[in-house]
Amino acid sequence: MSQHIKLKKGLNIPIAGEAVKEVTKTVLPDVVFVKPTDFRGLVPKLVVKEGDRVLAGQPLFVDKARQEICFCAPCSGTVEAIVRGDKRKLLGVRVKADANCEYAQHQPLKVEAADAAKIKQALIERGLWPMIQQRPYGIVANPDATPKSIFVSAMATAPLAADLDFVLGSQVGYIQVAINALAKLTNGGIHLSLDAETFLGSDFHKLTNVIQHTFSGPHPAGNVGVQINHISPINKGETVWTVDLLSLATIGKCLKDGIYDVTRMVAVTGPAAVNPSYVKGIQGMPMSAFAEYVGEKINEDASGVRMISGNVLTGENVGADGFLGFFDNQVTLLSEGDYCEMFGWIKPFRVKKFSFSRTYWSRFCKSKKYNMDTNTNGGVRAFFVSDVYGKVLPMDIYPVYLFKACLAKDIEKMENLGIYEVVEEDVALCEYVCPSKIDIQSIISDGINLMLKEMA
Amino acid sequence: MNGLRKYVDKIKPTFEKGGKLSALGSTFEAFESFLFVPKRTTLRGSHVRDSVDLKRVIIIAMFALIPSILFGMYNIGYQHNLAIGGNMGFWPIVWYGFLKILPLYLVTYIVGLAIEFGSAQIQGHEVNEGFLFTGLIIPLIVPVTVPLWMLAIAVAFAVIIGKEVFGGTGMNIWNPALIARAFLFFSYPNQMSGDDVWVSLRKADVAIDGFSGATPLSQISGGLENVHYSVADMFFGFIPGSVGETSKLCILIGACILIYTGVASWKIMFSSCAGGLAIGALACALGVTDVPAYYHLLMGGFLFGSVFMATDPVTAAQTECGKWIYGFLIGAIAVVIRLFNPGYPEGMMLAILLMNTFAPLIDHCVVNKNIKKRLARAKTV
Incomplete structure (x- = not known):
């Protein structure tokens, strides 16, 4: 029942700084940081103290509500600090890494012979469970539930995203193991979405035990939420699970070889990146490892270069002292935009500026890549142009009405208008194109948090 | 330009909170952002934003x-x-x-x-x-x-x-x-x-x-x-x-x-003209009037209203389907008023204001269709 789905709505933001497919550095970090804040709604409970020694794959903290779900150290070392914020909220655990990583050893699991319960137990015990996310809400999946189906996107359409074939092509074997394991946890099968243009040459096309779909179209066609909406939309009361390819490779390796290996190839991208390329690193590695890639800011008045863990739409501004996020395999370097441009809005040409709307000339230079910065390009206003959001959201949803329902905290309306089908990344482009400069991802985020609270 | 920027930066504190003229803060901000794109950067969510505002x-x-x-x-x-x-x-x-x-x-x-x-x-x-x-x-x-x-x-x-x-x-x-x-x-x-x-x-x-200042209408x-x-x-x-x-x-x-x-939305412009022409042609066919339908587009404020006023994104219908209905009804009502209300020759203003009033209702119906579809989907599964 594989199908081809053609999407027209959306936008590939033409931002400069795509990573060249070449590994220019291998980093063995001296310190790593694991953040519970990478998971929505997680209340963590620490299981280590400062000075404890941990191996790669040993738990640092667990989910307070479901204490069997643990979050593990990406490499071996000594717990150096437990970082807390306001009201003693746990912000993360810093681990001083050993020079040579030692892994906690698990028994290789024979996936073919194992049943669902055994696979679940292995995933939970080995700290792999947090990699399985649940929709609605985009939270860590509930191990007691049986999802309608599991969705995997093998398409990276986000701005400057790492090339999946390049980073994970060699790990198809592990991904296949993970797929075989996860397939036993659902009755609806695993849906794998591939890029319609390149799937024949892709390593992921060889994956079996999945229902393959092909998608074509601009971002957010590669977002798993958009794909679910077209393959089998989520209804009230249903849950599906999503796992990204990077996590599948980790899961597969841990089941097959028995080690928790979260080393990854990280794409260093962005207009402010010198020599954008790939770095071999690890989950939770420090941003200081990317210092040599930081280039010049866009304008002498600008305050510096922003270091983002993730892409420009959904990534987190972690700063030069920050660390790579749990799910991220991309770093974006972007010049700050805090400088003034005289009469910017009235200038007829402004050829250095890109706009999705046709109020600028950028549509005449389609192949041009733009040196963007973090300026909002305007002040915050009320919603006044309402048809622009739908043009970048290829889902059967009326975005503005959903946003307004979230703002009004009207649970029933949110439910009716499709809050179950979206997470922040799906509406990130709406936020990008918004002429009123409204923080739409925050609106949806608050909406989802409200749903979680009310539905608990 | 640099001089102007320096001057603005110099007087800015006067208008900020706690400054002498802080009561005029909004006014100052308006003039400043008129002169310069503000140096405001993204704090949350998408780190880059479109150039349109x-x-x-x-x-x-x-x-x-x-x-x-x-x-x-x-x-x-x-x-x-x-x-x-x-x-x-x-x-x-x-x-x-x-x-x-x-x-x-x-x-x-x-x-x-x-x-x-x-x-x-x-x-x-x-x-x-x-x-x-x-x-x-x-x-x-x-x-x-x-x-x-x-x-x-x-x-x-x-x-x-x-x-x-x-x-x-x-x-x-x-x-x-x-x-x-x-x-x-x-x-x-x-x-x-x-x-x-x-x-x-x-x-x-x-x-x-012999000069008459009468309008065609x-x-x-x-x-x-x-x-x-x-x-x-x-x-x-x-x-x-x-x-x-x-x-x-x-x-x-x-x-x-x-x-x-x-x-502005071409759908509203198009459907408004279509609505006007449709009612105009219908009236002609039924013998209500001998005015050809296209005259309605040429007389009075019909076209101006369709292009510049009906399309105001804030007051118009906001759903794509709703725009067709909204525009069509504006054109149709405007011509109906013209034809059947001799005391008030120009119908465009009232037609647009009336449909502004009903635009949320049209949108409500369109959105409700989407809601019903979603509910129906949940039931059939």
Whole structure:
């Protein structure tokens, strides 16, 4: 029942700084940081103290509500600090890494012979469970539930995203193991979405035990939420699970070889990146490892270069002292935009500026890549142009009405208008194109948090 | 430019919180952001943002109005010249029109912006750009002879009751420019309709014998044979009427700019014209009138309303499907009013205001369809 789905709505933001497919550095970090804040709604409970020694794959903290779900150290070392914020909220655990990583050893699991319960137990015990996310809400999946189906996107359409074939092509074997394991946890099968243009040459096309779909179209066609909406939309009361390819490779390796290996190839991208390329690193590695890639800011008045863990739409501004996020395999370097441009809005040409709307000339230079910065390009206003959001959201949803329902905290309306089908990344482009400069991802985020609270 | 920036930076603290003139903070912010793109950066969510903002949208919409304004200016002088039977040259005609239109703009902008700045100051938010466009449009939809004090009251009414009470640009239910016109129309009907208000004359001027300042719309209520203007005159705009509405050519140029840039919805423009033509043709076919359907597009403010006012994104229907219905009904209702209400020849204003009122209802129905679909999907699974 594989199908081809053609999407027209959306936008590939033409931002400069795509990573060249070449590994220019291998980093063995001296310190790593694991953040519970990478998971929505997680209340963590620490299981280590400062000075404890941990191996790669040993738990640092667990989910307070479901204490069997643990979050593990990406490499071996000594717990150096437990970082807390306001009201003693746990912000993360810093681990001083050993020079040579030692892994906690698990028994290789024979996936073919194992049943669902055994696979679940292995995933939970080995700290792999947090990699399985649940929709609605985009939270860590509930191990007691049986999802309608599991969705995997093998398409990276986000701005400057790492090339999946390049980073994970060699790990198809592990991904296949993970797929075989996860397939036993659902009755609806695993849906794998591939890029319609390149799937024949892709390593992921060889994956079996999945229902393959092909998608074509601009971002957010590669977002798993958009794909679910077209393959089998989520209804009230249903849950599906999503796992990204990077996590599948980790899961597969841990089941097959028995080690928790979260080393990854990280794409260093962005207009402010010198020599954008790939770095071999690890989950939770420090941003200081990317210092040599930081280039010049866009304008002498600008305050510096922003270091983002993730892409420009959904990534987190972690700063030069920050660390790579749990799910991220991309770093974006972007010049700050805090400088003034005289009469910017009235200038007829402004050829250095890109706009999705046709109020600028950028549509005449389609192949041009733009040196963007973090300026909002305007002040915050009320919603006044309402048809622009739908043009970048290829889902059967009326975005503005959903946003307004979230703002009004009207649970029933949110439910009716499709809050179950979206997470922040799906509406990130709406936020990008918004002429009123409204923080739409925050609106949806608050909406989802409200749903979680009310539905608990 | 650097000097100006330095000066602005120097005086900025005076207007910030705790400064001597902090009460004028919004006003300062408005002027500063008029001069410079503010140095504000993204804090949450998407780190890059599109280059378009409300200022850019408004400036493009204003740009699209320029042909109509220029021609309107010329036509004021042209009609004046016809009325006095003079033989003024091109530039004197333009100059006459300019002198007539300038006070209208001065009054509109001074009154409107004063209220906008004041209310932004009171509410402590940034000044919205919306009135720049509203203010540009109001003088174009009134007769050139409108007394300035009436215009001032109408503008104040439109900005306060039509917009600010709802929370400013983006929150209003009705098109503020049309609120101003409706206010004038119902409060001072003698100055807003009839055959004498459309042509500007100086005190000493006397219209020559046989000159009529009647618009095609008022002539046509007596039957098609009463219309003295050729189709070409009506298309190019050499007819009496509200300042900006006469030249359909200039309006179409504006429409092209709006449609190309995507600032206004072509669906609303198209469906509104379709609605007008459909009812016009139906009335012809049934023998209600002998006015050909396309006349309705050429007479009065139909086209101007369809292009510049019905498409106001805030007050129009916001769903794609809703736009078709909304536009069609505007055109249809406007022509129905024209045909069946002889006391009120121009139906466009009321049609748009009426549909502004019903636009949320149309959207509600369209969105509800989506909700029902979602619920049905949940039940069948």
